[in-house]
Amino acid sequence: MKSLILSTAALALTASMGLADTVRLGTEGAYPPYNFLNDNGEVDGFERELGDELCKRAELTCEWVTNDWDSIIPNLLSGNYDAIIAGMSITPERKEVVQFTQGYTRPSPSAYAALSADVDLGSAVIAAQASTIQSSHVAGTGATLVEFPTPDETIAAVNSGEVDAVMADKDFLLPIVGETELQFVGDDVFLGEGIGMAFRQSDTDVIAKFDAAIASMKEDGTLNTMLDKWEIEGKF
Amino acid sequence: MKGGGCPPLPLTRQPCFLSPVPIPTRSTIFSFCSDPATLEGIQWYSCYLTTGKHLAFYMSFGTVLLLLAVTAPTALLFGFGGAMAARARFTPLSWLGKIYISVVRGVPDIAFFLFFVIALDQGIEYLRHKVKCPDWDAPIRQGNDFLVCSIAKMPLGDAPQWLHEAYGFSLAVLTFAIVFGAFAANVLFGAMQAVPHAQIETAAAYGLSHRQTFWRILVPQMWTYALPGLSNLWMVLIKATPLLFLLGVEDIVFWARELGGSKTAKFTDYPHPDWRMWYFLGLLVFYLVFTRVSELVLDRITTRLAHGQATVDGEAQRKAA
Structure with a gap:
């Protein structure tokens, strides 16, 4: 029965696709290098470039929205936008709610960063952005988890001594560790199944288009070039 | 479009895709801003404070002022309607007014904002869906998805971004107006009751109808009683504008947080540590100045409205004259 409903929905969608082939891409705009607002206040970063190229390949017009x-x-x-492209790792919990394309990054290493190297990660107070794979990972260890709404605030919390360490995607922490007094602590942890674009489960038609576009970018190596350019670890 | 250079994407001002420089364009006001890394002191700040992002920040002050300018009269209108309904002689209407006043006042603002904006948005789309797509047989709620046909979307999926923003802003104004309207209704209701009964009796003695008494005797006299309550509401409304951020409108709090967060040299020409405190301090000053100006204006209005009234203020003015 459910598949019947889904297929009618898919049919109806295909029929109406001619009308609306503008796809609105929702992103956070606060998670460099994946997505951030540049000095002109525009969405920029790895996912901006990737999204624009994917839309070109799928022959869709795309618009960027921050949320x-x-x-x-x-x-x-x-329905405020049609896709999430915001450094969102593919996890089983999220799959129950949204549908992902194939990943456009490898399962990304997450890392801990702190002001001093002698933090006991098993019992420390650790900051992470709320509802991320890192926050659920920290909650599963013996450490005390403190959640913040934005990545920025997790860094500020470590610097002010409010927490002992921060856990986040390593790609996000790398430039910060390079330029401030923070340093990596402990080993990298691999979480999730890579980062993918998320869609409403009913939008099967659009998902297929983007999935094909990602596959073609993996094939001809443009995705690897892009990952290199933004210094994101792992290649296809 | 394939292979033919770069597609004209909205929001894109980057000249070409796959260009080797991460941040290719710089719109600058001052010519010396082309290489900020070499600048120092005042020059650095004058460049930093005029980036596109900062201009968006300054524009968002306009958003807040516009919100206040539109919301205040709308809320007053809602309040007036609510108060009129609450004191109507037709009982069901009076119930309606009283229910509006007590329910909206009793719900926490944030809960109301979060609930009402989503409910209103989906309600509008549901109605449009029913009218525009009567043949649609798939359910509207499929699991977690809220699905209406694409021509029922509000605004349409392919509408330009500013239309989406204007729509979001109007939803915010309406929600603010409903919430503050309920408080205003209670204030106005009380003010209408406070007008001396002798005034109403005199009006009746002169043979004025109920409607005439209301508009010519009651309403002109009630403002002086309503003003202290309304001025309170205005102050609270000013301070409540950061709730816009909650509704997804990019207001001053959003930009202050975004601009203030620490920035590394890799992703901006103007790296700086965590400056959120200074940005929020700026907001604090803005709100303080704004409420102070409001106080001065409201004081003048109070004096003017007391003129000729049978109140202590009005009496003092009469004696001084």
Whole structure:
């Protein structure tokens, strides 16, 4: 029965696709190098470049929208935009709510960063952005988890001594560790199944288009060039 | 479009895709801003404070002022309607007014904002869906998805970004107006009751109808009683504007947080540590100045409205004259 409903929905969608081939891409705009607002206030970063190229390959017109991380999935479901492309790792929990394309990054290493090297990660107070794979990972260890709504605030919390360490994607921490007094602590942890674009489960037609575009970028190596350019680890 | 250079994407001002420089364009006001890394002191700040991002920040002050300018009269209108309904002689209407006043006042602002904006948005789309796509047989709620046909979307999926923003802004104004309207309704209701009964009786004695009494005797006299309550509301409304951020409108709090966060040299020409405190301090000063100006204006209005009234203020003015 459910598949019947889904297929009618898919049919109806295909029929109406001619009308609306503008795809609105929702992102957070606060997570360099994946996505951030540049000095001109525009969305920039790895995912901006990737998204633009994917839309070109799928022959769709795309528009960029920023949204708070906390409400990024609810606003997708209620139709404020059509896709999430915001450094969102593919996890089983999220798969129950949204549908992902194939990953466009390898499962990305997450890392801890702290002001001093002698932090006991098993019992420390650790900051992570709310509703991320890192926050659920920290919650599963013996450490005390403190959640913040934006990545920026997790860094500020370590610097002010409010928490002992921060856990985040290593790609996000790399430039910060390079330029400030923070240093990596402990080993990298591999979480999730890579980063993918997320869509409403009913939008099967658009997902297929983007999935094909990602596959073609993996094939001809442009995705690797892009990952290199933005210094994101792992290649296809 | 394939292979033919770069597609004209909205929001894109980058000249070409796969260009080797991460941040290719710089729109600058001052000519010396082309290489900020070499600048120092005042020059650095004058470049930093005029980046596109900062201009968006300054524009967002306009958003807040516009919100206030539109919301205040709308809320007053809602309040007036609510108060009129609450004191109507037709009982169901009076119930309606009283229910509006007590329910909206009793719900926490944030809960109301979060609930109402989503409910209103989906409600509008649902109605449009029913009218425009009567043949649609798939359910509207599929699991977690809220799905209406694409021509029922509000605004349409292919509408330009500013239309989406204007729509979001209007939803915000309406929500603010409903919430503050309920408080205003209670204030106005009380003010209408406070007008001396002798005034109403005199009006009746002169043979004025109920409607005439309301518009010519009651309303002109009630403002002096309503003003202290309304000025309170105005102050609270000013301070409540950061709630816009909650509704996804990019207001001053959003930009202050975004601009203030620490920036590394890799992704910006103007790296700096965590400056959020200074940005928020700026907001604090803005709100303080704004509420102070409001106080001065409201004081003048109070004096003017007391003129000729049977109140202590009005009496003092009469004696001084």
